[in-house]
Amino acid sequence: MFYGEGLALTSAALWGSIPILVRKGLPYASASVAVVVGLLASLPLLVGVFLLHPHAVTEVVAPQAALWFAAVGITGPCLGRLFNYIGIARLGAARATPLINSSPLLTTLLALVFLREQITFKILLGVICMVAGIIVLTRQRAA
């Protein structure tokens, strides 16, 4: 019970700590260097997963699924981050951040259309509350 929710909140806690760590080093390096060092540092972990997993990747992951997974890596951390930076550079953080933070609302819509997930009124209300809360919280900081 609440296992999935706990895992999602663990992701939030881990991702939420990253700006604190990166900020310590940013006076000495660019954000791009920070990302590359982080990605390279994770390589042994990723290789470890491939080597130590009880099944070979090719046995248990279908090529089509591998494409979807690879697309996740390219759209979020690469393209998403690129558009994020350009958006902030052109519009300013105060205008761009609330738009970027509205992404869970779009996910709800996409989940309804492409995954046929059942979106109850409670889920919709929860998503709206959280997106509104994040926008209120981050907008004044960005301003």
Add this chain to the structure above:
Amino acid sequence: MKPQDLLYPLLAALCYSTNPVLVKLGLRISNEPLLGASIGMMASTVVYVAYFCLTGQIRDLFAIPRWVKWYFVLAGLFSTLGVFSFFAALQHIPAAVVAPLTSVAPLVTLTLSHFLLKEMEQITRADVVGTVLIVLGVVLLVS
């Protein structure tokens, strides 16, 4: 500000919002969150490191103090562990629930900034409203 500038934050939001849906589509074919997350992170690493090298930034990598690298290494590991947790969450609960729960990250950053960086001088009314809305959203999604 040109109207077309609005496109960039919206594209960033679109990229981020597709991630939970793409993971779900992949997991429905091959239910292997750990391997899926590793494939996604590998794809992200290849694309980002290629971009980094092609834009002539590789020299910057060797110009930073060693102690700074440790912060970026830790940030990278947190990011990868967050992705593992994100994929595992999507194995258990709908994408429409995972997306808003992971969007709590800025609240974690603000809280940690307050305690670790001593940056938040005072709690504003917007902080209180934002936090209450987020907590309410979490309660609605988890209950």
